[in-house]
Structure formats: structure tokens, C-alpha cells
Amino acid sequence: MLFATHLVVAALLARPTRLSSALVVAGAAFPDLVDKPLASLGVFDLFHTVGHSALLLVLVVPIALTGRAGLSVAVGWGSHLFLDALHIVVNGRPTDALFLGWPLVVPPDPLALPPGEFVVYYLWSPSFFLEFLIWGALAVVLARRYRARNAASD
Numbered sequence: 001m002l003f004a005t006h007l008v009v010a011a012l013l014a015r016p017t018r019l020s021s022a023l024v025v026a027g028a029a030f031p032d033l034v035d036k037p038l039a040s041l042g043v044f045d046l047f048h049t050v051g052h053s054a055l056l057l058v059l060v061v062p063i064a065l066t067g068r069a070g071l072s073v074a075v076g077w078g079s080h081l082f083l084d085a086l087h088i089v090v091n092g093r094p095t096d097a098l099f100l101g102w103p104l105v106v107p108p109d110p111l112a113l114p115p116g117e118f119v120v121y122y123l124w125s126p127s128f129f130l131e132f133l134i135w136g137a138l139a140v141v142l143a144r145r146y147r148a149r150n151a152a153s154d
């Protein structure tokens with residue numbers, strides 16, 4: 001899923017859960033902010049590694065248990081992993097979701113595209129249209145908020 005969409009979903013998740021929007025968004029940004037540079041620098045061959053591994057739960061769960069701030073970061077991080085796995089399955093590459101088990105398991109035939117080439121591959125894929133729905137949900141939320149503010153000021 002595109003980086004900006006992760007941030008939008010995090011912001012949408014924060015509102016009804018009453019978690020910190022900034023921290024949920026930060027948690028959602030974390031996997032790509034860690035893994036994309038590592039792969040771009042050649043540290044790893046894959047773009048879903050340390051930050052995208054579900055094995056990071058050994059750190060994320062204790063962070064979540066520290067309070068609402070930690071829970072906010074954990075929810076954002078978890079939403080990122082869920083959405084990346086979902087978009088991979090929606091796009092017909094379910095074995096690529098094995099990134100969740102990195103480094104214990106790795107996808108047998110990963111795309112391993114750098115971010116720029118990934119966007120070109122991704123445009124008009126089934127998951128890209130799923131992202132349209134997410135952005136549409138954001139538009140509805142923003143329109144309702146705008147209408148509520150205008151009604152309150154009348």
C-alpha cells in the first residue's frame with residue numbers, strides 16, 4: 001500500500017478509538033521509514049524486513065502496555081502490517097505476505113521493487129482501487145467534519 005494511504009488510515013483509526021492521532025500516524029509510518037532506507041542502502045534485499053516483521057511484536061506488545069501513547073503507536077504499526085499484507089493478497093501474491101515472518105521465513109519470489117518502480121507496478125492494480133475507497137472514506141469524514149463546523153457556527 002502506498003505510504004500516504006497508511007498515514008490516512010492511521011488518522012482515520014485514531015478518531016473513533018480516541019487514540020493520539022500523531023502517535024498512531026507515527027506508528028503507521030515506522031515500518032516504511034525503517035525498511036525502505038535499509039533496502040535502498042543495500043542492507044537487505046527485501047523492502048519488507050525489520051519494521052514489517054510480526055516478530056517485532058515482542059517489542060510492540062510491551063510498548064502497547066505502557067499506556068495510551070504506546071497503544072497508539074502499536075495500533076498504527078499493526079495497521080501498516082495488516083494493510084500491506086491485505087494489498088499483497090488482493091493483488092494475487094499471497095506468498096509475499098510471508099514478509100510477516102521475516103527473518104524466519106521469506107517470500108519465495110518477492111517483487112523486491114524499489115519505491116519508485118513499485119508505484120508504477122502498483123498503479124491500476126486491484127489494491128490500488130482499494131486505496132481509492134480508503135481515500136473516499138477520508139473525503140467523507142472531512143466533508144462531515146466541515147459540515148458540522150459550519151452548522152455549529154451558524
Ligand SMILES: [Zn+2]
Binds near residue numbers: 031032052080084
Ligand atoms: Zn509497508
